[in-house]
Amino acid sequence: MWPPVCVESRRRGAGFALTAGGRTLTPPAFPASLDTGRLTLQPVDRALARALIGDRQRAAELAGGLLHRDFPDAILSTKLPAFAQRLDDAANPALGTTAPPDTGGWGLWLFFYKTERLVVGAASFNGPPTADGAVELGYQVVPAHRRRGLTIEGCRALIDWAFCDSRTLRIVADCAADNAASVRTLEKLGLNLAGARGDRLDWILARADWPGSL
Numbered sequence: 001m002w003p004p005v006c007v008e009s010r011r012r013g014a015g016f017a018l019t020a021g022g023r024t025l026t027p028p029a030f031p032a033s034l035d036t037g038r039l040t041l042q043p044v045d046r047a048l049a050r051a052l053i054g055d056r057q058r059a060a061e062l063a064g065g066l067l068h069r070d071f072p073d074a075i076l077s078t079k080l081p082a083f084a085q086r087l088d089d090a091a092n093p094a095l096g097t098t099a100p101p102d103t104g105g106w107g108l109w110l111f112f113y114k115t116e117r118l119v120v121g122a123a124s125f126n127g128p129p130t131a132d133g134a135v136e137l138g139y140q141v142v143p144a145h146r147r148r149g150l151t152i153e154g155c156r157a158l159i160d161w162a163f164c165d166s167r168t169l170r171i172v173a174d175c176a177a178d179n180a181a182s183v184r185t186l187e188k189l190g191l192n193l194a195g196a197r198g199d200r201l202d203w204i205l206a207r208a209d210w211p212g213s214l
Helices: 046-054 056-063 074-090 093-098 150-163 180-188
Strands: 006-011 015-020 023-025 039-043 108-113 118-125 134-141 170-176 192-197 200-206
Touching: 039 150, 046 056, 046 074, 108 150, 118 150, 134 150, 150 170, 150 180, 170 180
Parallel strands: 134 170
Antiparallel strands: 006 015, 015 023, 039 108, 108 118, 118 134, 170 200, 192 200
């Protein structure tokens, strides 16, 4: 059975279709939010990316709720300027064919916790599927909202969304070997240990192992 984000039909050459607001769309041009039981997942566009860097009040307005005081964390904060610049460059007609492609959902997504109307975390893809079909997943949830299953809930929805595109052949991720919480999270998401690189563990979920492929 297909996940809720997928329609039981396949467009020739365009991956699997999605429905949003009564319209049928196909990744990667899918900018709408995704809803799970407790979360609304919101893709970060240019305005929101810039606001997350230096204007928390504006970011809260765009996100539809307050940002948790611990969000974004130091790691995400260091990555936001480059992500925002990429979105700016993608929208800059002066760059012509040298402009990077718009992320179209293959970038950063916020985790908006409906119960508290609060952004408590995020997940991200490092871009659309590579030539060999790999999509890299990363995530973070503020410490006060961990151990509630929110990371798994949000990431599972994004994995389903990614696999709705027929170009996606596998989801990959990595974590520190001594990060027991991340190891458990990736295992619960269905990823399998693929190897180790020093103190890092590599993980993979192949399309054939995705429940939606059954």
